Amino acid sequence: MNKAFFSIQRLIILGIFAVIPLLTHAQRRPSNIISPEVLSDNSVIFRLKAPNAHAVEVSGTWPSSLFKNNIPMIKKDSVYEVQVGPLPSDMYEYEFIIDGIPTLDPNSSMVTRDGAWIQNRLMIPGTQADTYDEKNVPHGDLKALWYNSPSLGAERRMFVYTPPNYDKSKKNYPVLYLLHGGGGDEEVWLSRGRANYIIDNLIASGKAEPMIVVITNGNPLTPAAPLDRPASMQNKLPVGINSMASGKFEESLVKDVIPYIEKNYRVIADADHRAITGFSMGGYQTQNITNSNPTKFKYIGVMSMGLFSTFRNDGGYNKEEHIKQLKELQKNNPKVYWVAMGKQDFLYDSAIKLKALYDGIGFKYTYRENEGRHDWNAWRLYLSEFSQMLFK
Incomplete structure (x- = not known):
């Protein structure tokens, strides 16, 4: 086997060991932390307990004309938090980025997939979301x-x-x-x-x-x-x-x-x-x-x-x-x-x-x-x- 193979193998191993500490830095269920919390004005508070993380962002598919797609979160004690919005009624996808590594919100079970893209779902109430939501109507x-x-x-x-x-x-x-x-x-x-x-x-x-x-x-x-x-x-x-x-x-x-x-x-x-x-x-x-x-x-x-x-x-x-x-x-x-x-x-x-x-x-x-x-x-x-x- 050549040197290139061993270099790639070494990078993979280093990558695995780099991710393990980050996983331990973020909270695991069960938790009393609410995230995401949709407020009455359609603003949303995102929260993540990650006491040993150096930087956390929330990345979402909300309109880039209104908000940055990647928004830094602020650390309060051991919990990172940020309020985004108000957001237009719609369904969005989001994820947390902990020290540069994307991860799911451990406090939300609302997860969707598109190929290899696995992210959390956020539903903001209103007319547009009503079209996508499960409603009390006859179902096919x-x-x-x-x-x-x-x-x-x-x-x-x-x-x-x-x-x-x-x-x-x-x-x-x-x-x-x-x-x-x-x-x-x-x-x-x-x-x-x-x-x-x-x-x-x-x-x-x-x-x-x-x-x-x-x-x-x-x-x-x-x-x-x-x-x-x-x-x-x-x-x-x-x-x-x-x-x-x-x-x-x-x-x-x-x-x-x-x-x-x-x-x-x-x-x-x-x-x-x-x-x-x-x-x-x-x-x-x-x-x-x-x-x-x-x-x-x-x-x-x-x-x-x-x-x-x-x-x-x-x-x-x-x-x-x-x-x-x-x-x-x-x-x-x-x-x-x-x-x-x-x-x-x-x-x-x-x-x-x-x-x-x-x-x-x-x-x-x-x-x-x-x-x-x-x-x-x-x-x-x-x-x-x-x-x-x-x-x-």
């Missing part, structure tokens, strides 16, 4: 199921949401196919996206049509979320989003997922009753799927993504072919083609270029821009808005 059923994907040569897992009273009726329903971003899996739209509660609440208020929602795993190399993969696959999968941009998932959704849903669920199996949307990489995949299958979907939503599709086997971009596909798609006259992008999103410029392409060829679309970044505050908002446009 949510089922995790395995299906065969000949296109990928594997058994794969997805979630299917059926609207309230689906099992008691004989009605056929429209379907929304909901795609996640790079590094995610089929659980993220439920854990962090609150998709089933958003749809429940909008159906109950009459703002959305009852629909089936299909939430897939967009990584063609993984059959399921981490805890539902074979143990032999753990820590042996490539890191990054390259596999999700290969075009393999797009093929499997059209050839495997849609036929499975239309065979096993009571659906209205035509383009007028099919919708598809996704954020980031899922927005890229949405473009690929609808550009290549112009008669499949009448409702299309591209969230936080403006990068153009690729069409050559070598991964290059063929503008002529892209425009040809877009014109075929336009002939099918989508009822909704919706592009949503945050002004502070790092992909903002790509959306401007996508708009320029669409405007240049007369492709019809609706553009929605908001104050926001490339994060779940935007994607939950987009789903709550897009789902209200469907199947009207």
Whole structure:
């Protein structure tokens, strides 16, 4: 073995020993410390008992135009504390940073996951949070199921949401196919996206049509979320989003997922009753799927993504072919083609270029821009808005 190997091994060991003291510096349950504490004006007090820590910050997804994303906490005796806010009504993710190392809030069991990102959840009451919260309304059923994907040569897992009273009726329903971003899996739209509660609440208020929602795993190399993969696959999968941009998932959704849903669920199996949307990489995949299958979907939503599709086997971009596909798609006259992008999103410029392409060829679309970044505050908002446009 070479010196590089031993250097890496030494760094890993040193890293482990560096983390152990920090874990002992922060409190462990049970504790009488309240964190987070949401006050009547929607300000929030964060607290962490960490007597031996040198510096603690709280990092959150609150609007950067109002507050810093990383806010230093003040030590009072052995407890670090800070008040943030008032915050706009919404759902946020946050974590503590102890001497430079991110950690969860040990006083909160509200934890969500997006791929390897595991953070605490903070719900600030009000109109926006009401859309995401579990309410006393009729709930749809949510089922995790395995299906065969000949296109990928594997058994794969997805979630299917059926609207309230689906099992008691004989009605056929429209379907929304909901795609996640790079590094995610089929659980993220439920854990962090609150998709089933958003749809429940909008159906109950009459703002959305009852629909089936299909939430897939967009990584063609993984059959399921981490805890539902074979143990032999753990820590042996490539890191990054390259596999999700290969075009393999797009093929499997059209050839495997849609036929499975239309065979096993009571659906209205035509383009007028099919919708598809996704954020980031899922927005890229949405473009690929609808550009290549112009008669499949009448409702299309591209969230936080403006990068153009690729069409050559070598991964290059063929503008002529892209425009040809877009014109075929336009002939099918989508009822909704919706592009949503945050002004502070790092992909903002790509959306401007996508708009320029669409405007240049007369492709019809609706553009929605908001104050926001490339994060779940935007994607939950987009789903709550897009789902209200469907199947009207």
